[in-house]
Amino acid sequence: MIMFDQLTHRVVQAPMAGTSTPELAVAVCNAGGLGFVALGALDAQGAGRAIRAVRQGTGRTFGVNLFCHVPARRDARREAGWIDALRPVFHRFGAEPPDGLSEIYPSFRGNDDMLSVLLAERPDIVGCHFGLPAPDQIAALKAAGCKLWATATSVAEGRAIRQAGFDVIVAQGWEAGGHRGIFDPDGPDGRLDHAALVRALLPVGLPVVAAGAIMDRAAARAAMDAGAAAVQCGTAFLRAPEAATSAPHRAALSGGQTVMTRAISGRPARCLVNDFSGIDDAAAADYPLAYDIGKALNAAALARGHTGYGAFWAGTGAAVSVARPAAETVAAISP
Structure with missing residues (x-):
């Protein structure tokens, strides 16, 4: 101790x-x-x-x-399937998904x-x-x-x-x-x-x-x-000035509603409810492969001024954060 x-x-x-x-x-x-x-x-x-x-x-x-x-367990068929599943969302923002996925976090x-x-x-x-x-x-x-x-x-x-x-x-x-x-x-x-x-x-x-x-x-x-x-x-x-929390993430904390999802990264993670958390995660690629395309999707959305695909991680007490x-x-x- x-x-x-x-x-x-x-x-x-x-x-x-x-x-x-x-x-x-x-x-x-x-x-x-x-x-x-x-x-x-x-x-x-x-x-x-x-x-x-x-x-x-x-x-x-x-x-x-x-x-x-x-x-990550590499599975070409599963990875291609996850890319295809997200392709229509990329198209909403005038972008194409990556051709393949990488292990961005060793x-x-x-x-x-x-x-x-x-x-x-x-x-x-x-x-x-x-x-x-x-x-x-x-x-x-x-x-x-x-x-x-x-x-x-x-x-x-x-x-x-x-x-x-x-x-x-x-x-x-x-x-x-x-x-x-x-x-x-x-x-x-x-x-x-x-x-x-x-x-x-x-x-x-x-x-x-x-x-x-x-x-x-x-x-x-x-x-x-x-x-x-x-x-x-x-x-x-997360709302401390010393934290690197993005402005959209800070703003979303007041909503407070969270969910556990694999859609963003390929591993279960609790985040604030947003457009990304609403995607069915059953066929998500393995971690951190899914996170690679998740970050690309967020970048495509942000380029069009849309913040609903951020990895807004937060616990169930988010609404009372100060x-x-x-x-x-x-x-x-x-x-």
């Missing part, structure tokens, strides 16, 4: 690829919380720059987060360049989403002195995290915004809320951080009463 004892406020800022920034992590850390910088959408050079930017802004403990998904598994950056920079905490790194990567990070965190959506995943030698489990409730951290997106999902998941994970024997629609002090206290060592908040920071500096959000949520 020592890493939590060092915090003035047991509020963890969720790493949100595309919206969380080094500036946001710095602001949270300097306010006495725990900031994270998302590396999943960055290459090794970009990751190094982001880590150094946080270090320049704060001397406090901070973390980084990586995607550890199984590489997994940390087997990513030697990213591992080299982490071993050189030695961030205090390395978090993992979608699964776990390879055993040799885990051993190298532990030898470098990094504390290891991983997201769990079930007790089985929590046990795997402990067996791998990790230090902390992030219990991601069904109500959480952004990508579901489930290891196998095609496997069973109990869809537990964060409080039930925290209670279920406590017997695993590691500190548990609660995540999922924690927007105020009352929710944070309830999570701590359930046994959480800290709370992780993402949606609560536009204020990150430091004020830390203080307002702190249990």
Whole structure:
């Protein structure tokens, strides 16, 4: 628990690829919380720059987060089918879909360049989403002195995290915004809320951080009463000036209605209801192949002034998010 004892406020800022920034992590850390910088959408050079930017802004403990998904299962027929399914939508905006799909976000598994950056920079905490790194990567990070965190959506995943030698489990409730951290997106999902998941994970024997629609002090206290060592908040920071949340995304938060969908990226993720979330996701290409064409569709729509195809990730508490500096959000949520 020592890493939590060092915090003035047991509020963890969720790493949100595309919206969380080094500036946001710095602001949270300097306010006495725990900031994270998302590396999943960055290459090794970009990751190094982001880590150094946080270090320049704060001397406090901070973390980084990586995607550890199984590489995409290539299926030419399925991919072509998904391109064809979205083709009429592209045509609405006078555009053509790409001819093929690419793995735009490589997994940390087997990513030697990213591992080299982490071993050189030695961030205090390395978090993992979608699964776990390879055993040799885990051993190298532990030898470098990094504390290891991983997201769990079930007790089985929590046990795997402990067996791998990790230090902390992030219990991601069904109500959480952004990508579901489930290891196998095609496997069973109990869809537990964060409080039930925290209670279920406590017997695993590691500190548990609660995540999922924690927007105020009352929710944070309830999570701590359930046994959480800290709370992780993402949606609560989306309106912070330090976040890179786009103007349309910020505006859409007030609507508050969210849905879990694979249509945007190929993996289940909770986003604000929009035109993209209304597309049937049953035949979506695998992650992150679907995200490749999803981004292309959003770009085509934006070129015509239409914002309904953005990846507006948010949890179920979106409607009560507040536009204020990150430091004020830390203080307002702190249990």
